[in-house]
Amino acid sequence: MLQFSFFLISIITATTVVVADNDDDSAFMLNLLNSLKPPPSGWSSDTQFCKWDDKIKCDSSNRHVTSIDLSSRNLAGTLPSNLNSLTQLTILNLQNNNFSGPLPSLANLSSLTIAYLGNNQFNAVPPAAFSGLTSLQNLSISKNDFQPWTFPSELTQSSNLNYLDFDFANINGTLPDIFNNFTSLTELHLAYNNLIGELPNSLATSSIQKLWLNNNKFGLTGSIAVIANMTQLTQVWLHVNQFTGPIPDLTQCTNLYELLLRDNHLTGLVPVSLLNNMPSLQTVSLRNNDLQGPFPVFKNKNVKFEADGRNHFCLGNKTGPCNDMVMVMLQIAGGFGYPLKLAQSWTGNDPCQGSIAGIVIIVVLFVVAVLFVSWKCCSRKRLRKFARVSNPENGKGNVKLDLARVSNGYGGVPSELQSQSSGDYSQLHGFDGGSDVNPTISIDILRQVTNDFSDDNILGRGGFGIVYKGELPDGTKIAVKRMISVASGSKGLNEFEAEISVLTKVRHRHLVALMGYCINGNERLLVYEHMPQGTLTQHLYRKSDNQSGCLRVWGSFDGTDHRVLINKEDIPKAIDQTLDPDEETMLSIYEVAELAGHCTVREPYQRPDMGHAVNVLGPLVQLWKPTTQIDEGSYGVDNQTSLAEALRRWQAHEGTSMIFSDISSSQTQTSSKSPLFAGNFDSPDCR
Known part of the structure; x- marks a missing residue:
């Protein structure tokens, strides 16, 4: 055992x-x-x-x-x-x-x-x-x-x-859009591969410091805008690819010391911020791209820089400013993302050189077509963003109010604009967005986002006051219209109320959206979404030693500088002869030209009010009313109603509105000139 x-x-x-x-x-x-x-x-x-x-x-x-x-x-x-x-x-x-x-x-x-x-x-x-x-x-x-x-x-x-x-x-x-998962990733080396496609958006949320994506055989494509949000970057190698579009603003990348973008198809102007506001920058290569504008000059002379080869700077490799007309054309091209075809066909300092006019027209027509199709496809979806609220005047009918923009910010997310107002707005009876709407904005927030209404943030000046740019913490760009102080009392309040009432009821793709307002003592402030392409005045006017304050219309992209002509005899010379206008048509053209002259004088106080413009154009709209109407229903505008009739409806509907109250009913059918604008086409100020 x-x-x-x-x-x-x-x-x-x-x-x-x-x-x-x-x-x-x-x-x-x-x-x-x-x-x-x-x-x-x-x-x-x-x-x-x-x-x-x-x-x-x-x-x-x-x-x-x-x-x-x-x-x-x-x-x-x-x-x-x-x-x-x-x-x-x-x-x-x-x-x-x-x-x-x-x-x-x-x-x-x-x-x-x-x-x-x-x-x-x-x-x-x-x-x-x-x-x-x-x-x-x-x-x-x-x-x-x-x-x-x-x-x-x-x-x-x-x-x-x-x-x-x-x-x-x-x-x-392609690279999968998964880089938000790598919260600790500091170096990403993917050079000398066969990658194609665009840079993943998730790169923006990474902590990458060194990004090597250079020399991909077939070439990565699309924009490099995502790197602007990669704030930890120190070294960027994107050379020898097929990237297009402009170089983004990289001022958030304060530690960036090496930027290699050569041998791509980048277009547009080299950002001023890259030249002046990058303290750590040591090496920049932009050689063999399709960049435009003036040859870049770095504020820091110690930056090792190359931009020779295939680029399209207006003066070649010489420093100096471009022709003013060239810069205007580049501003227009910037609105379309600086098309590559345009950059490749345009060299030198002449805005008319190459086949440029046809290319720009094709680009414009293509963009317009895309926007039109997108609008038609999305118009019904847009209706869902509007809520119906009661008419405050008579309790009947409905008006459209964009609650997403006025009350909840963009995308339905509560915005910082929805803070308490510093003033008493309880008397604003004309604006009624319903019990859920509170478009009032704190003066403290407006001061904060405009740097206490700093002169550096001024977008424009006018008879109404000054407009300042601002940016909310979430990145939303706004324009703050700070109206000239008005005397206390019901009259100023009623006028302000009337403007808010109209702006919140009228929705159109050509009108900037009102986001809110503020009353601070005698101050009246309106907050709009910011339009980044500059003011209409900047596009209409161009200062000159010989003529100032004359309307310039950039026509047909051929560099021709058209002005509102100073006499009737010169107007037929500027009209496309293929139109072959008869006498009746010419009379209408004379009326519009005269009105344009009055409306575009340099000083705002010399321009006619909107009522006068309506009186002049109203009869012409009825006379030349198109046979085919574009459906504007989803924007709150009825094209079937004449301007005169729409004016009368607004007056009756708004009650307290002071905007059109000075227009008599006898003026709605005839075109009369304001006494302020006495004179004719022979006036020396181009009116």
């Missing part, structure tokens, strides 16, 4: 030893030894693997490998495919050797933090080779001979990834 017991104990002990032997990393290490050509010095099957080399490190039990460092030892061979059986492995460094065959899968090595496999001759990446690497921080597989493959999306499981080097890795296709 005793002998049998010893026999059982021996069996159990032997079994335990066998299990333990199969549970360590010896099998893989022996396979690794046999695959290496030549085997490293000191490696032998007669020695326990943890003692082979000081570059092989094991855990305290000497049964599991934790680190393998064989870099730069001129080793060759094919690695065992079951490398991911090393469950305790934290560091794997095999770079700068001659290993060949498929890259061994690293899947599910949950302890692995560093894997350097670059500069070898691996020829394939197995599927899901990088899944389950939850502790991974640094990964490099650059400079191998991989067959074409795509960027591994399973890397999103490596949320601690800090360094990723896939240069020269033969990656094809």
Whole structure:
């Protein structure tokens, strides 16, 4: 019996030893030894693997490998495919050797933090080779001979990834929009691959400092605007691709020291902010693009800069300002994103050189067509953004009020505009957006977003007061119309009330949207969405030593500078002869030209009021009413109603409105000139 017991104990002990032997990393290490050509010095099957080399490190039990460092030892061979059986492995460094065959899968090595496999001759990446690497921080597989493959999306499981080097890795296709998952990623190297498509938007939320995407064989395309929001950038290599569009404002990238954008198709002007407001910038390459405007000159003379080759600066590589007409044309082109065809066909300092007129017209027509189709497709959806509220005057009918803009900010998200007002607005009975609407805005917020109404934020001046630009914390651009102080009392309040009432009820794609208002003592302030392309005055006027205050209309993109003509005899000369207007048509043209002269004089107080313009144009609208009407129903405008009738309806509907109260009913059918504008086309101020 005793002998049998010893026999059982021996069996159990032997079994335990066998299990333990199969549970360590010896099998893989022996396979690794046999695959290496030549085997490293000191490696032998007669020695326990943890003692082979000081570059092989094991855990305290000497049964599991934790680190393998064989870099730069001129080793060759094919690695065992079951490398991911090393469950305790934290560091794997095999770079700068001659290993060949498929890259061994690293899947599910949950302890692995560093894997350097670059500069070898691996020829394939197995599927899901990088899944389950939850502790991974640094990964490099650059400079191998991989067959074409795509960027591994399973890397999103490596949320601690800090360094990723896939240069020269033969990656094809587009980059997935997954970089918001890498909150710790500081270096992304994807140069010399076959990537195509646009830069992922998720790059904007990353912490990347060094971005290498240069020399992709087929070329990344689209805009590089996303890098403007990558505020941690220090080094940007985007050269030798197919990027288009303008260089964005990079002033948020305060640590950027190297910007390489050469050999792309970037267009437009080099941003002034890049030239003057980048304190850390050391190297900039813009060579071989399609950039326009004046040759860039950096404020910091120590910046190493190149912009030669294929660019389209107005004076070539010479410094100096461009022709004013060229700058106007570039402003127009900027509204369309600086089309590449335009940049490539336009060189020199002549706005009329090349085939430029036809290209611009094609671009304009294309954009108009796209906007028209988009409007038709989205018009019904836009209706959902409007709520119906009761008419405050008679309790009948409905008016349209954009609650999303006036009450809840953009996209239904409560805006900081919805703070309490500093003034008493309880008397504003004419504006009633319903109980849920509170478009009042705190004067403190308006002071904050306009830098206390700083002169640097002035957008324009007029008879009504001054308009300031501002920006909310969420990035929303606004324009604050600070009206000239009015005397206290009901009259000023009623006038302000009338303007708010009209602006909140009229919706049209050509009218800027009112976002809110503020009453602060005798001050009246209106807040609109900001239109970034400048004021109408800036586009209509151009200062000149000889003539000032004359309307200029940029016609047909041929550089011709048209003015409102100073006498009737010259007007027919400016009309396209293919129109062949008869006498009746010419009478209408004379009336419109005369009105244009009055409305475009330099001083605002000399211009007629809107009532006078309505009186002049109203009969002409009825006379020349088009046979086909564009449906404006979704914008709150009825084209079937004459201007005169619409005016009468507004007066009756608004009650307290003072805007049109000075227009007598006898003026609605005839065109009469205001006494302020006595004179004719022969006046010296071009009226």
